[in-house]
Amino acid sequence: MVIPVDLKRREREILKILLEGPTTTERIASLLGVSRRTVLRGLPELSEKLKSLGINLVKKAGTGVSLEGRKDSMEKLECLIERPSKRVEMTPDERQQLIILSLLEQKGPRKLYTFAREFNVTDATISNDLDKIEEILSRYGIKLLRRPGLGVWIEGHEKNIRALVTELFYENFDEAQLVRLIKDNLRCEIISGRGVRAQVKDRLLGLIDRNLVEEIEHALKEVVEESGLHLADSAYAGLLVHIALALERLKSGEIITMDEPFLANFKNTKEFDLARRLGSKLEAAFGISIPEGELGYITMHLLGAKLRMGDNLDELFLLDHRDAAQAAREILKEAGRELKKDLLEDGRVLEDLALHLKPALVRLKLGMEIRNPLLSQIKESYPRLMQVAGRAARLLEKRFGVTVPESEIGYIAMHIGAALEHGGGAERAGVVLVCPSGIGSARMLASRIKKELPELEVLEVVSALDLEKALEKHPDAEAVISTVPMEVSKAPVLLVSPLLNDDDVEKIRAYFRARRLKERESSGVVTGRGRPEERRELVFEILEEFVIEEVDADNLEELLDVLVEKIRKKPGITSAGRIKQDLYSREIKAGTAVPGLGLSVLHARTGGVEKPFLGLFRLKKSLKMKNMDGDTEEVKACLVMLLSPRPSPGEIEVMGRISAGLVEDPTLAGVLKSGSGEDVIKALLRILK
Missing domain, CATH: 1.10.1790.10 (PRD domain)
Structure with missing residues (x-):
């Protein structure tokens, strides 16, 4: 039995108090330096987590709150809570964000010493943090009030507080992540990994009741579809976050207002009618009253949203x-x-x-x-x-x-x-582009594809939410090129950076090169070094020196040191130092981890080899590396592919097939990470046959 990984710091503190015996919520609030309301709001979620451990959170009049469960369950709970956790280093920026979130969660003053105790720093450090926080809040027209003996708290107009919270969301979640959260209704893995950044994200998401998101999205989708309005993914995500935050603030009695002349101008627009219809659905769903000022701000979102091309923008x-x-x-x-x-x-x-x-x-x-x-x-x-x-x-x-x-x-x-970058070319393979960041980024991505990959035809540029419809419209599409991770059954998805870097171009080329080769083979047309007998010879040459090793490293530099030491005496390796230098230069230029696979493809053309080298290195403990999408990936294994500075077409083709296989074959990554040596060789031969 273990405590759920999402058990929050405050929940641990509450449990420590309750393990001493029954007590009141007022006493818990006083000991933690928070309001009684904050404690009460957190108890239902804590109760659900305890049920999975066989422990009940009981509230009785006159007694307060207590824990009930079998003796062994209580002992294990106590042991697990008291077990010291590995200390995570926290940057001043992360600590300041957590302090801001604490001040947003609680209306009343908080003592400096409660922050010092919470973050295990001195009062002077917290005082310096508050100086920085005061500067941040002032940019939003929000005051940080500090009174000796009383504590610190914030004051500001509701409009400014919401602007601050919204900006915190966008600092911690990019638009692609927000779209993924919405598509999964915040039910799937919201926060990947642990540590301070995950804690900031978790606290931020705690400002929104996740159980309400699905209902909000349902109402929003109905109004959007009924009106025929088309919102870009980024606009849709921003609107959903705004509404969810607005409902939470309304439930807490925080009302937003808008100047009457400004609001009067909005009332003449179709967007205000849409906002009113949406407001009616939300009122019916949640039993709350939504004021006109709130509808005005929803209208602003609709008016300010980037609409996809093809909508009647004049109206x-x-x-x-x-x-x-x-x-x-x-x-x-x-x-x-x-x-x-x-x-x-x-x-x-x-x-x-x-x-x-x-x-x-x-x-x-x-x-x-x-x-x-x-x-x-x-x-x-x-x-x-x-x-x-x-x-x-x-x-x-x-x-x-x-x-x-x-x-x-x-x-x-x-x-x-x-x-x-405008230019034409002979276009053959049809692809659908998925880009949630708006027309500008989508069009630039399309233009770069046309310039760098003239053999492709961009059939349509769509949002993640409309991809299924686009694939029904274009059944002959050979691939989806997306700037956000996703899974679809009708076509393979190639994940790229919105700016389409050189590695993206090479990855796409490798995929279509392998696809075309398969088509030629099936029709009996194979030429050059790609002929089956010659290609088989090259494959066996590469696999003959293929190595699978388990390595241990705490960072990228240590990993590269270990890798080159493992391969320095292999046939064809002429300079381990040159290999390390070229791999490092390639890695810092752009991430090589494949998003969502826990696998990195460390590759380079290097003067350190005179013939192709392929190796698989599994990590004893996962290592955080930058992925091809610019995010951080927990990597469990590294596939190392090295080519000489002037490789033959056949060598490029074989290595390209392996890269394409990671996209085409959903089982390959799992085999590389944990399969036996025999399984790995079989999987590679299957891809390279």
């Missing part, structure tokens, strides 16, 4: 399409002048930018934030385009009287990039 937005089109034309003309290229020759790019600018300008006029989850990648990969877009964006500021933030400049840079 839905307050900005005339001709103004947006003229602004887009001026931006592309100005950028083209600086880049010395005509960017207006592609009418599709002009229309895409206009479609993007309409909702973006509405958001800026309404004072809503524009988030760009790709901003850091764009700034790093395309600094020149960011400079050009920044200067071109001044035209928007002059024309519309708004301040264009860096996040929006990033989107404009993507559209300029799409215009630069």
Whole structure:
């Protein structure tokens, strides 16, 4: 019997108190330095967890709260709670976020010493944290009040507090994660891994009642489908988070208001009618009253959302399409002048930018934030385009009287990039793109695919929520290229970065190369080094020196040291140092872990080998590595593939088949991580046959 891994810190503290004997919720609240209401809110969830351990949480009038269960269950519970846990290092930023969340959870003052005890630091450290927190809160118009002898608490308008909470969500969950949470109704593995960051996410999600999310999504879906409105995944996720947070705040008696003249303008829009219908469904579902001010903010979300191309934007937005089109034309003309290229020759790019600018300008006029989850990648990969877009964006500021933030400049840079990368080519294999971040990123991804992979035809760009419909519409699609992890039965999914880096291109090429080879073999057309007898010879040459080893490492550098030491005396290895250097350079350039598989494909073309090398190294304890999607992956095994700087087409093809096999064969990753040596060889031969 074990305590569930999601047992929270406060729940552990409550259990420690209750193991001493029955007590009141007032005493628990006093000992923990929280409100009685906070304790009461947490007891139902704690009770459910205890039931799985055979222990009941009992509340009796006059006695208070107590634990009831068999003696052995109680002893094991006590032992497990008291067992010291491995200390996790916490950064000041993480500690400050947790303090902010504590202040949001509790209305009344909290003593400094309770924070110092909770985080095992000095009062002076907490005081310094509060100085930083005060700066953060001031950006949202929220005050941090500090009174000696009384404690610290926050005060601010409901609108500003919600803006802070929303920003915390986007700091800890990217849009792709929010879409996945929604698709799974927050029932699946919400937080992967442990540690402080997981604790921050768990506390943040604790601000929303997860049991209500499904009902909210049901009401939202009904209204969206009835109206024929199409929301991008990012807009849909943002709206759902807003509504869930709003209902929690309303249940706690926190009412949001909107200036009457502002609200009066919204009442004339179709979006306000949609918000009213949605409000009625939510009122019926949850038995609460939703004020007009709340409907006004839902309307703002609908008006400010990026709508997918093909919707009737003229009716839905307050900005005339001709103004947006003229602004887009001026931006592309100005950028083209600086880049010395005509960017207006592609009418599709002009229309895409206009479609993007309409909702973006509405958001800026309404004072809503524009988030760009790709901003850091764009700034790093395309600094020149960011400079050009920044200067071109001044035209928007002059024309519309708004301040264009860096996040929006990033989107404009993507559209300029799409215009630069426009090009045609012979397109053969049909693919469907899934990209939840809006038209700009989707179009740039499509443009890069057309430029780097002209043999592909982009059949349609859709959201994750509409993928099934798109595959029904395009039954001949050979693959789905997605920027978010997902599983579909009708086509293989190739996961790529929204900016389509070099490794993504190579991965896609490897997949279609292997697919075409299979098609040629089935029709009896095989040429060159790819002929069965010659390819078999090469496969056996590689597998003859194939190694499977178990290794131990605490970080990437240790892992590479261990790997090169294991292979330095193998045939064909000429420089272990060069191999380590090239593998390290490749790893820091972009992650090599395959998202969701717990497997890393460490690969490089290196002067350290004179012939192909293939090895499998299983880790005694999992290691956190960056994956191909930019996130962190718990890696349990590493497949090492090395080629010389000028490999033959046949060598590239064999290694490419293995990479493609990780996508095509759902069983391969499991065999590589835990199968016997014989099973691994059989699996590789099956893929390479």
